[in-house]
Amino acid sequence: MTSLDDLPLRDDLRGLTPYGxxxxxxxxxxxxxxxxxxxPDDVAAQILDDVAAALREVNRYPDREFTRLREGFAAYLGHGLRPEQIWAGNGSNEVLQHVLQAFAGPGRTAFGFAPTYSMYPLLSQGTGARWIAGTRDDDFRITAEDAAAQVAVADPDVVFLCAPNNPTGTPLGLDVIEAVYEVARGVVIVDEAYQEFAPKAAPSALTLLEGRPRLAVSRTMSKAFAFAGARVGYLAADPVFIDALRLVRLPYHLSALTQAAATAALRNSATMxxxxxxxxxxxxxxxxxxxxxxxxxxxxxxxxxxxxxxxxxxxxxxxxxxxxxxxxxxxxxxxxxxxxxxxxxxxxxxxxxxxxxxxx
Incomplete structure (x- = not known):
């Protein structure tokens, strides 16, 4: 029986196991x-109506720039964000993969403070980058001073900061993000997949985007919007950062049906x-x-x-x-x-x- 050992698999993928x-x-x-x-039923009905309308034109390619969806995300996030600062993909994992394809890859490194989201090293290895694991305190927290020191030593091309952290739920202060950004040579990604579950007064890293072109803040609709099966993730960053992601995305990567469903859900964000x-x-x-x-x-x-x-x-x-x-x-x-x-x-x-x- 054929096994992976019998196939000409990339050497750096041998011995790895998929997310499971x-x-x-x-x-x-x-x-x-x-x-x-x-x-909710009333929101589901609206989503179905919008998807049905999109289905009537599914013989045509979707809007490559997912314009209406980007407008919806910008309005939802607030903080003065503009549509040209928004990117989206089929789940936040694809969005993070785009970041790694653009800024990491073979001969480059990605860094995160372990334990953290298990997909970061898998995505890094899948794109040919080397993963470097930093450390946390015994209570899984990170201080600004320690975080900056670890990043300075590792000198990575991409830094992942999960805020709040998965799998620990630990909050991350804006001071840590600022300190890491100041010492980082590469891009810094703040993964706010669970931000909606933080205390309402907790500030978002979105407040730090102005004047920081190497900073991006990613989100997902899987959690707060109950959209895990729809696979929609997104990020906010400087428009030039977004331009870099266009270089690596597949053509028409967000289907018309996905765009319609997500736009309808965003329209009902208060209910969701x-x-x-x-x-x-x-x-x-x-x-x-x-x-x-x-x-x-x-x-x-x-x-x-x-x-x-x-x-x-x-x-x-x-x-x-x-x-x-x-x-x-x-x-x-x-x-x-x-x-x-x-x-x-x-x-x-x-x-x-x-x-x-x-x-x-």
């Missing part, structure tokens, strides 16, 4: 930070974002419930909770799995991660954790 979050048909799936709330408040309530409920059971939940500004104090993460994961609850072992010793779901899903998770037993 477990997928299982369990009643309660809280392992990949999805928004488990469905799109009402889900965020409910998810935050469930996240905080999970934090309190885990603490009562003797576990050590970390502060989270996201839609998930990382918790420590787990003697045997694999055994606990399996015990929950056997009870119909799927969460995530992210490979951090003594820790597991759970997404905040609906009220019923949160109850099911906490009940299952209680049945497994309190932390030692």
């Amino acid at each position: 979050a477990p997928q299982a048909p369990l009643p309660v799936a809280l392992n990949v930070n999805e928004n488990t709330h469905p799109v 974002l009402r889900m965020v408040d409910e998810i935050v309530v469930q996240r905080d409920r999970i934090t309190a419930g885990l603490a009562e059971l003797g576990y050590l939940p970390h502060e989270s500004w996201s839609n998930f909770v990382l918790f420590g104090g787990v003697d045997d993460p694999r055994a606990t994961w399996q015990a929950l799995y056997d009870r119909g609850v799927l969460i995530r072992d992210v490979g951090i010793p003594g820790h597991l991660r759970v997404s905040a779901g609906t009220e019923a899903e949160t109850t099911a998770f906490l009940d299952a954790m209680a049945s497994v037993g309190s932390a030692a």
Whole structure:
């Protein structure tokens, strides 16, 4: 039987494994930070109408510059952003891949503070760049001084700053971003995939874009907008930064149907974002419930909770799995991660954790 070893695969891809979050048909799936709330019916109806209209012209190529969608993102983000400062792709992973294709690649390096989003090294390696992992404090935080010192030593072509961080939920201060940008030679990407779940008064890195042409802030519709299956991500940056991404994107990379669906969802952002408040309530409920059971939940500004104090993460994961609850072992010793779901899903998770037993 043919194996990868029998194919002329790139040498730097040999031995790697693809991204593989477990997928299982369990009643309660809280392992990949999805928004488990469905799109509201009235918004879904509008999306269907817009997609149906786009379908009538699907024999033609879509707007290559996704003009209406960029206008929608600029209006949603605010901060005086203009459409020419917006880029989008099929999920934020494609957007980040565009960044790496433009600014990293063979002979160049990408850097992030581990533990962080597991796709950063995979995307880097996939584009031929070498991944460099920095370090965090024991509580997964980073100070501006330490961050700047690590970046100065690594001297990477691309720096990833996940704010709040995945898989830990840890917030990141604007002072860290400013310090890293000042010492970085390459581009700095602030990944705000979970920004909508942060405290409402928490400032966004979007406030730092002015006068920083090597800075970009990426977002996604997968989380707050319950659009994981639609695959829509985007970023904001200087218009010249956006021009660089045009050099590497595939022609007509955003389908007309994707553009129509995302534009309709953005038009209803106020309705869509009402889900965020409910998810935050469930996240905080999970934090309190885990603490009562003797576990050590970390502060989270996201839609998930990382918790420590787990003697045997694999055994606990399996015990929950056997009870119909799927969460995530992210490979951090003594820790597991759970997404905040609906009220019923949160109850099911906490009940299952209680049945497994309190932390030692």
